[in-house]
Amino acid sequence: MAVVxxxxxxxxxxxxxxxxxxxxxxxxxxxxxxxxxxVNLSDGSCFDPIQVVxxxxxxxxxxxxxxxxAGASLIATGTLVPSQGKGQGFEIQATDIxxxxxxxxxxxxxxxxxAHSMEFLREVAHLRPRTNLFGAxxxxxxxxxxxxxxxxxxxxxxxxxxxIITTSxxxxxxxxxxxxxxxxxxxxxxxKGAVDFSxxxxxxxxxxxxxxxxNVEAYxxxxxxxxxxxxxxxxxxxxxxxxxxxxxxxxxxxxxxDLNDNADLAERFLKHIFRTVxxxxxxxxxxxxxxxxPDAITRLEAFVDAPFERVEYTDAIEILxxxxxxxxxxxxxxxxxxxxxxxxxxxxxxxxxxVVMNYPEAIKAxxxxxxxxxxxxxxxxxxxxxxxxxxxxxxxxxxxxxLDRRMRQFGLDPATYxxxxxxxxxxxxxxxxxxxxxxxxxxxxxxxxNIRDAIPYPRAAGSAxx
RNA sequence: GCCCGAAUAGCUCAGCUGGUUAGAGCACUUGACUGUUAAUCAGGGGGUCGUAGGUUCGAGUCCUACUUCGGGCGCCA
Numbered sequence: 001m002a003v004v005x006x007x008x009x010x011x012x013x014x015x016x017x018x019x020x021x022x023x024x025x026x027x028x029x030x031x032x033x034x035x036x037x038x039v040n041l042s043d044g045s046c047f048d049p050i051q052v053v054x055x056x057x058x059x060x061x062x063x064x065x066x067x068x069x070a071g072a073s074l075i076a077t078g079t080l081v082p083s084q085g086k087g088q089g090f091e092i093q094a095t096d097i098x099x100x101x102x103x104x105x106x107x108x109x110x111x112x113x114x115a116h117s118m119e120f121l122r123e124v125a126h127l128r129p130r131t132n133l134f135g136a137x138x139x140x141x142x143x144x145x146x147x148x149x150x151x152x153x154x155x156x157x158x159x160x161x162x163x164i165i166t167t168s169x170x171x172x173x174x175x176x177x178x179x180x181x182x183x184x185x186x187x188x189x190x191x192k193g194a195v196d197f198s199x200x201x202x203x204x205x206x207x208x209x210x211x212x213x214x215n216v217e218a219y220x221x222x223x224x225x226x227x228x229x230x231x232x233x234x235x236x237x238x239x240x241x242x243x244x245x246x247x248x249x250x251x252x253x254x255x256x257x258d259l260n261d262n263a264d265l266a267e268r269f270l271k272h273i274f275r276t277v278x279x280x281x282x283x284x285x286x287x288x289x290x291x292x293x294p295d296a297i298t299r300l301e302a303f304v305d306a307p308f309e310r311v312e313y314t315d316a317i318e319i320l321x322x323x324x325x326x327x328x329x330x331x332x333x334x335x336x337x338x339x340x341x342x343x344x345x346x347x348x349x350x351x352x353x354x355v356v357m358n359y360p361e362a363i364k365a366x367x368x369x370x371x372x373x374x375x376x377x378x379x380x381x382x383x384x385x386x387x388x389x390x391x392x393x394x395x396x397x398x399x400x401x402x403l404d405r406r407m408r409q410f411g412l413d414p415a416t417y418x419x420x421x422x423x424x425x426x427x428x429x430x431x432x433x434x435x436x437x438x439x440x441x442x443x444x445x446x447x448x449x450n451i452r453d454a455i456p457y458p459r460a461a462g463s464a465x466x
Numbered sequence: 467g468c469c470c471g472a473a474u475a476g477c478u479c480a481g482c483u484g485g486u487u488a489g490a491g492c493a494c495u496u497g498a499c500u501g502u503u504a505a506u507c508a509g510g511g512g513g514u515c516g517u518a519g520g521u522u523c524g525a526g527u528c529c530u531a532c533u534u535c536g537g538g539c540g541c542c543a
Binding site for chain 2: 083116244437
């Protein structure tokens, strides 16, 4: 008896009349007085559940099948046949149903065949994957992860596993989570009364990473095309639907490349991902379009078809200055673009994805390459309709003297960046890269409004349940 | 971190200007009916109205604090 997934059973590749076994969890059970019950069974392999038809001739019909409620688990064996009912291709005429686990209190089982609020489902994060929505999000998450690895692999990239524990303050990219094994109630002190981190586990201060970029640059200047993709940690007290304290970030880095090469890569990269989900997850996308975001599919299709607009930061400022719209934050050359500015550019002015390039040097990180004009750096942000900034990247400063100057300008001591400076001493080449917040991308694709629904167990300021 | 809003049954919500025993749908349960499919119809059980104070003859309703959740902004991915 072949054990098959619901996806295989519904997929049409198995011949009619096949004897199969499926295993999963009950979504709904409907009884018919004709002497049979219909059990919709889901195993996560695809959006649709399969209907298992259980006749009252089954030996455990009364004390097994009739006790099944939403959430119960079972193993069903039977014949795969074209369904007599509507809305499904195949069903299973059960010859045996083994009830594996009943729901001990059906009345309080949180997942019902009805609409739940996202807030409620966050409180039952361990059970929400059993809903249509989170099942779909979970499959999408996997599909996009694989699409990213697949695209970059096909383009000749190597996946570099940069460290999660770091001892450098990286880019000064915000607050970091301290990692320590010191006894907080009895901290070792030095002569001046400061905490003596030489007694700590690593012999110095350590933190969780806020970016793998600096580490991956070293591998870029050897392997040519690399990327890092893993969990990232930010300790900022951000209280928004777009921030997590723990999220996943993918950061490709390419050698012998400038900002335009970088933008080209970002465009191909995003389009590949969207094309992949449209092809491989049509069932889940149809659900998002139906229940979550009506234009979920059409906007991805538009994204795939439209060439990205590219605009200089300086020109973008002019566009905003000449806009009819009143902005809460004033626009002037030298200020960073606010969310409202980005949305105006993308959604109203251009109406398609935009790459804003070459920002004022004072508002961007020290490692970004100083342009010949002396007042901008080769930074880029990819803005998308409906979300705003989806990708941030830059060509890196590859000239040692300029890098040192920039570090001092930002109050950083070049001496503490010895290995990073070495990359500019030994065969330095122009190189560039970008970072993409994975959960933000997933939100966009699925039409989710809150990033806490894009990761199985969200961690955010003041919130780390499960 | 700043500003705003919300909290009533397991879930989603209604409950008007404070006034007897707090309602509906779903879920659960009983029955009817049915190759059903978020089935349908009829009945039933289920609520210290987030917590603690206060105002009042009387508070789900008004006030204060706290807690939790959500939204907007900032920081960012």
